[in-house]
Amino acid sequence: MRTALRCFSLLLILAVSSVVHACPPSERAALLAFRAALHEPYLGIFNSWTGDDCCNRWHGISCDQVTHRVADISLRGEAEDPIFERAHRTGYMTGSISPEICKLTRLSSVIIADWKGITGEIPRCITSLPFLRILDLIGNRLSGDLPADIGRLRRLTVLNVADNLISGSIPASLTALTNLMHLDLRNNKFSGQLPRNFGNLRMLSRALLSRNQLSGSLPDSISKIYRLADLDLSQNQLSGVIPSWIGRMAVLATLNLDGNKFSGSIPPSILVSGISDLNLSRNYLTGNLPDVFKSQSYFTVLDLSYNNLKGPIPKSVSEASYIGHLDLSHNHLCGPIPNGAPFDHLEAASFVFNDCLCGKPLKAC
Numbered sequence: 342m343r344t345a346l347r348c349f350s351l352l353l354i355l356a357v358s359s360v361v362h363a364c365p366p367s368e369r370a371a372l373l374a375f376r377a378a379l380h381e382p383y384l385g386i387f388n389s390w391t392g393d394d395c396c397n398r399w400h401g402i403s404c405d406q407v408t409h410r411v412a413d414i415s416l417r418g419e420a421e422d423p424i425f426e427r428a429h430r431t432g433y434m435t436g437s438i439s440p441e442i443c444k445l446t447r448l449s450s451v452i453i454a455d456w457k458g459i460t461g462e463i464p465r466c467i468t469s470l471p472f473l474r475i476l477d478l479i480g481n482r483l484s485g486d487l488p489a490d491i492g493r494l495r496r497l498t499v500l501n502v503a504d505n506l507i508s509g510s511i512p513a514s515l516t517a518l519t520n521l522m523h524l525d526l527r528n529n530k531f532s533g534q535l536p537r538n539f540g541n542l543r544m545l546s547r548a549l550l551s552r553n554q555l556s557g558s559l560p561d562s563i564s565k566i567y568r569l570a571d572l573d574l575s576q577n578q579l580s581g582v583i584p585s586w587i588g589r590m591a592v593l594a595t596l597n598l599d600g601n602k603f604s605g606s607i608p609p610s611i612l613v614s615g616i617s618d619l620n621l622s623r624n625y626l627t628g629n630l631p632d633v634f635k636s637q638s639y640f641t642v643l644d645l646s647y648n649n650l651k652g653p654i655p656k657s658v659s660e661a662s663y664i665g666h667l668d669l670s671h672n673h674l675c676g677p678i679p680n681g682a683p684f685d686h687l688e689a690a691s692f693v694f695n696d697c698l699c700g701k702p703l704k705a706c
């Protein structure tokens with residue numbers, strides 16, 4: 342009798358614990374519906390999605406340890422995923438992202454990255470996931486707009502939809518994402534202007550928006566983003582002047598404005614700032630190269646090629662503590678190339694196609 346009772350309670354404990362540890366059936370159903378809208382024919386990443394407990398060894402799924410609700414979807418088609426690293430290959434997946442994932446209301450990260458063939462829109466309902474911190478959909482073929490109410494995702498720290506076919510303007514509500522640290526919209530079809538209050542994104546450290554069709558000028562509010570370290574707006578249709586406040590931003594280290602329609606002169610401040618990677622190539626910049634270089638001027642890249650700069654290369658350039666890659670080609674510069682440390686290693690390609698530059702490494706004056 343006693344043994345029977347003990348057996349019974351043991352069974353009860355087992356039964357209760359397996360119920361507690363399994364993912365809720367509704368979440369399992371949502372995941373299976375999500376999977377049904379996708380087609381991954383080569384690697385079988387979904388083969389592990391069997392059994393009742395989606396929290397247990399389903400590839401790419403992890404659950405909250407306490408609530409056992411699905412917390413993360415992390416499916417990467419890139420080699421950095423251990424499965425692919427072993428197989429020495431990358432993945433390919435077609436289909437679309439089912440709105441069923443919005444039923445997983447405890448999701449904190451959604452990473453469906455680098456599958457190359459996933460089409461359709463970002464489900465509108467994604468903005469109703471109140472705990473979402475990371476949305477990373479890089480490297481697919483997603484189209485349509487970003488949801489207009491993306492600003493509802495107040496906890497979002499990472500928004501990465503780079504390398505897709507997303508069009509439309511950057512939603513005004515995006516600037517309500519005051520926890521956003523990493524914004525990557527590169528290589529899509531975004532058009533229109535940057536929101537004027539872009540600077541409300543106070544936590545932003547990387548703003549990567551290159552290779553879109555953005556137009557208009559740089560919003561002054563960007564100067565308020567104190568943590569901004571990397572601003573990449575290259576290969577858009579941006580115009581207006583390059584504001585001098587950009588050289589006074591506290592931690593800005595990389596500034597890529599190349600391949601736009603910026604005009605006016607180069608603000609002296611950006612040549613004596615913390616910016617070490619500066620590309621202003623292929624714009625309509627005019628005027629002289631400011632004669633302000635100092636020991637603070639430290640450049641791994643200084644690319645000013647394909648503009649309309651005139652006058653001499655200033656003597657102060659030799660005051661710069663370092664210039665790794667310099668490109669002044671395709672301008673209207675004239676006069677002797679100064680000698681000194683930053684020039685010793687440079688080749689003619691850095692200076693060709695100007696009006697009348699001369700001296701080493703070009704021909705003597």
Ligand SMILES: *[C@@H]1O[C@H](CO)[C@@H](O)[C@H](O)[C@H]1NC(C)=O
Pocket residue numbers: 575576599600620621622623642644666
């Ligand atoms: C600077 O930008 C131009 C135009 O987008 C690009 O061709 C060039 O490679 C860039 N320079 C460097 C050093 O990356």
